[in-house]
Amino acid sequence: MAEKASESSNSISLNTVDGKIFKVSPTIANQMQTIQSLIKAYDSSRVISLPHVNAFHLSKIIEYLEGKSATTVSAVKEFEAQFMKDLSLKQLKGLLIAVGYLKVNELLELMPKTVAKLIENKSVEFLRKFFGIVNDFTPSEEAKIREEIAWAFDGVDED
Amino acid sequence: MSFRNKFKPPWSSLCIDILLNISNRLEFIDHLRFRSVCSSFHAVNPLPLHPMFPLLPFPIKLNNNHDNLEGHFSLIEVTTLNIQPLKSNNKCWLIKVEASQEEVGGKVHLKMLNQLSSYYLDDYLKELPESLDLLRNRVSFVSKGYYLKQEETSLDEEDNQDIQRVFVSSMEDDFVVMTMHSNGKISVWRKGDEKWTHIDNGLGQCEDIVLHKGKFYAVDKTGLTVTVDKEFNVTKVASSLPRSKHDYGYGKVLVEIEGELYLLLKYRKRNVKKDGSSGIFPYGFEGYKLNEEKLKWVRIYKLKDVVLFLDPHCAFSISSKNFPTYKKNSIYVSFDELYYGNFVGGYPLFDMRDCSTKTLSSVRSIFVNFWPPPKWI
Numbered sequence: 001m002a003e004k005a006s007e008s009s010n011s012i013s014l015n016t017v018d019g020k021i022f023k024v025s026p027t028i029a030n031q032m033q034t035i036q037s038l039i040k041a042y043d044s045s046r047v048i049s050l051p052h053v054n055a056f057h058l059s060k061i062i063e064y065l066e067g068k069s070a071t072t073v074s075a076v077k078e079f080e081a082q083f084m085k086d087l088s089l090k091q092l093k094g095l096l097i098a099v100g101y102l103k104v105n106e107l108l109e110l111m112p113k114t115v116a117k118l119i120e121n122k123s124v125e126f127l128r129k130f131f132g133i134v135n136d137f138t139p140s141e142e143a144k145i146r147e148e149i150a151w152a153f154d155g156v157d158e159d
Numbered sequence: 160m161s162f163r164n165k166f167k168p169p170w171s172s173l174c175i176d177i178l179l180n181i182s183n184r185l186e187f188i189d190h191l192r193f194r195s196v197c198s199s200f201h202a203v204n205p206l207p208l209h210p211m212f213p214l215l216p217f218p219i220k221l222n223n224n225h226d227n228l229e230g231h232f233s234l235i236e237v238t239t240l241n242i243q244p245l246k247s248n249n250k251c252w253l254i255k256v257e258a259s260q261e262e263v264g265g266k267v268h269l270k271m272l273n274q275l276s277s278y279y280l281d282d283y284l285k286e287l288p289e290s291l292d293l294l295r296n297r298v299s300f301v302s303k304g305y306y307l308k309q310e311e312t313s314l315d316e317e318d319n320q321d322i323q324r325v326f327v328s329s330m331e332d333d334f335v336v337m338t339m340h341s342n343g344k345i346s347v348w349r350k351g352d353e354k355w356t357h358i359d360n361g362l363g364q365c366e367d368i369v370l371h372k373g374k375f376y377a378v379d380k381t382g383l384t385v386t387v388d389k390e391f392n393v394t395k396v397a398s399s400l401p402r403s404k405h406d407y408g409y410g411k412v413l414v415e416i417e418g419e420l421y422l423l424l425k426y427r428k429r430n431v432k433k434d435g436s437s438g439i440f441p442y443g444f445e446g447y448k449l450n451e452e453k454l455k456w457v458r459i460y461k462l463k464d465v466v467l468f469l470d471p472h473c474a475f476s477i478s479s480k481n482f483p484t485y486k487k488n489s490i491y492v493s494f495d496e497l498y499y500g501n502f503v504g505g506y507p508l509f510d511m512r513d514c515s516t517k518t519l520s521s522v523r524s525i526f527v528n529f530w531p532p533p534k535w536i
């Protein structure tokens with residue numbers, strides 16, 4: 001019982017941008033590098049504010065960190081696959097930004113792999129839509145890029 | 160609270176680490192497109208280099224008088240690419256190329272090969288545009304194969320022709336090459352090795368090899384199939400085939416279809432024409448699918464929407480849903496077979512539905528899909 005009490009007094013409070021407070025164990029908190037360094041810098045009893053992370057994203061990250069402690073390699077793989085599958089595209093993007101901000105190393109491995117798979121064989125236009133990015137190249141920059149990545153057919157311009 | 164606005168930082172502000180982490184996992188073409196998305200993606204991603212391969216020891220064979228030979232093998236990658244206009248899904252153009260990038264930051268050069276052959280396309284190059292625009296077209300990988308080219312050796316070109324298949328497994332730091340020779344022997348080389356290692360335990364004369372799910376598979380004359388891992392351990396994955404009316408056939412082809420491994424047994428057809436001549440369609444095919452749990456090949460009779468191409472570098476499959484101009488449930492054989500004189504009177508197309516071999520009236524008609532380049536390119 002004493003152990004449990006000390007654990008809860010050790011727990012770290014995280015305040016998300018939408019005002020929800022999460023209490024997490026040090027083991028979980030330390031897997032988020034950004035929080036780890038904040039804990040070191042401040043007194044651990046203080047509530048840590050996370051300006052770039054909302055409650056949904058933080059709950060997902062905690063779900064992942066708790067869930068991936070499965071025993072076998074194949075169980076972890078299965079859990080990870082299901083975890084990624086459950087995310088909508090919008091959620092995936094938001095989560096990736098949160099994960100990047102909190103520096104959750106394991107998700108920083110897993111999520112880019114998923115994104116890479118999603119954008120395989122897709123056009124640049126698709127990528128812009130996917131990432132929600134407007135083409136900001138000037139026409140002359142665009143021409144330069146076109147030139148840079150145009151592939152030459154060998155033997156065509158010889159004569 | 161100004162947090163609301165900061166709450167959704169745009170993707171372009173994704174930290175550099177994440178962007179690089181995504182782009183480093185992309186294939187070469189995808190990587191090129193990725194950095195063409197916007198100026199910040201472009202700024203943080205250096206121009207990717209076409210994959211460079213280590214030089215391989217020469218020669219492969221041990222028991223002959225090649226012992227004191229100098230030189231090395233270069234590994235050449237041959238890719239089949241599908242090119243589509245951005246706005247249309249039902250147009251496509253399959254090309255087979257050797258791509259190379261001469262120096263750092265250099266342009267990629269494409270050397271065209273005849274589709275389904277190991278020969279360069281040199282006669283009709285004038286019909287090609289000067290370059291392939293990766294932004295106006297969607298370019299995607301269809302299949303990848305390899306061959307070995309001997310360099311700085313005193314031997315004639317012909318001496319490496321007995322290497323029939325080359326497959327490469329490249330995962331993180333591991334780089335392993337497997338070759339199959341015309342005498343059915345297989346050899347493997349791992350990055351850092353001085354010599355090739357010959358694999359012979361438990362295997363008879365091999366008839367094909369393939370890379371499937373990151374592992375090397377080899378099939379021998381009887382259909383007995385093994386995997387070879389990166390430590391060169393051999394594990395059986397399928398027993399020999401039951402002897403059919405075609406015996407064990409005249410060669411086998413391993414091919415991946417939608418992530419599963421299939422085997423084609425090539426048999427000689429005995430259709431003699433009225434005038435007594437034969438040999439127009441010497442081959443037919445029996446199909447098998449690997450059941451790894453039961454350690455056996457299971458006979459299949461149809462390929463559904465699948466179109467198979469028996470490319471001499473690497474057999475591959477596509478779905479006729481994405482490539483409507485190709486005949487589904489069919490097998491397109493290698494053009495090299497035509498050069499070897501195995502087919503007379505037209506290009507053969509094997510139809511799995513009725514096991515018939517149809518002749519396309521001329522080679523040109525099959526080339527319609529391949530040549531000349533479409534106007535939209």
